[in-house]
Amino acid sequence: MSKLFFIGAGKMASAIAGGIVKAGIFPAGALSAFDVNPQAAEAFTALTGVRSTTDPACELAAAENVLIAVKPQYLAAALETYKGKFAGKLVISIVAGVTLETLGALTGTDRLVRVMPNTPVLAGKGAAAFAGGKEANESDMALVSRIFNAAGIGLEVPERLLDAVTGLSGSGPAYVFEFIQALADGGVAEGLPRDKALLLAAQTVLGAAAMVLESGRHPAVLKDEVTSPGGTTARGLEKLAEKGFSGTVLQAVRAASARSAELGKK
Secondary structure: OOOEEEEOOOHHHHHHHHHHHHHOOOOHHHEEEEOOOHHHHHHHHHHHOOEEOOOHHHHHHHOOEEEEOOOHHHHHHHHHOOOOOOOOOEEEEOOOOOOHHHHHHHHOOOOEEEEEOOHHHHHOOEEEEEEEOOOOOHHHHHHHHHHHHOOEEEEEOOHHHHHHHHHHHHOHHHHHHHHHHHHHHHHHHOOOOHHHHHHHHHHHHHHHHHHHHHHOOOHHHHHHHHOOOOOHHHHHHHHHHHOOHHHHHHHHHHHHHHHHHHHHOO
16 A cells, blocks of 8 residues: 655644555555644544654655655755655655745655645645656656645646646735725725624635636626626725726736745745
């Protein structure tokens, strides 16, 4: 039975492991994890039913697949422990901003897949994109696709586009949270209680996103169906256009993408 070993057992690792087990990609018994923080390891096991270990070298040796989920600043130190022990294994990294080239230098293998997930993976609604290294084969890419589609969606892209993915879906949840808060603030300004305004705002965003995903129709078409000539929505959209809403969001994505590229060069 093929095994998957997690290096790092924080919240993202827990969500991904939970999705794997729920989707039946690997049984819980085929997964294991190590984290230098015992509390994180305990929480991982409590959330997923997957065991954590105090003997990572042994678990790594037995695993055909490895998923690295540590913070970027700790990556080099974490992998130093396992230097030269990744040969023949598929190595999947969700470490933000770390290129395939750098991962190859740290692990000693090019059988790599670099993934950019986002925080909604914690709710099983993630949006991830991934790129393969020189030695990642079709089966490797298919496995990564299954893993991340089990926790939302997972799309393969060239590595050069992962900075754009970071600016859009990596940072995007923060833009959406800001929008939800602004919607709720507008409702409160018009007299709605805060709790009801926030619930209505969040459900409105959820429902609108579901319509885009489930109908397959362009957002502009769906928008037109909500917008009656001379009506309330038309007046609201006019104000958004006046304030540069669409252009501002576009610039936010571009700014975050540029920053991702900067950080990747450090």
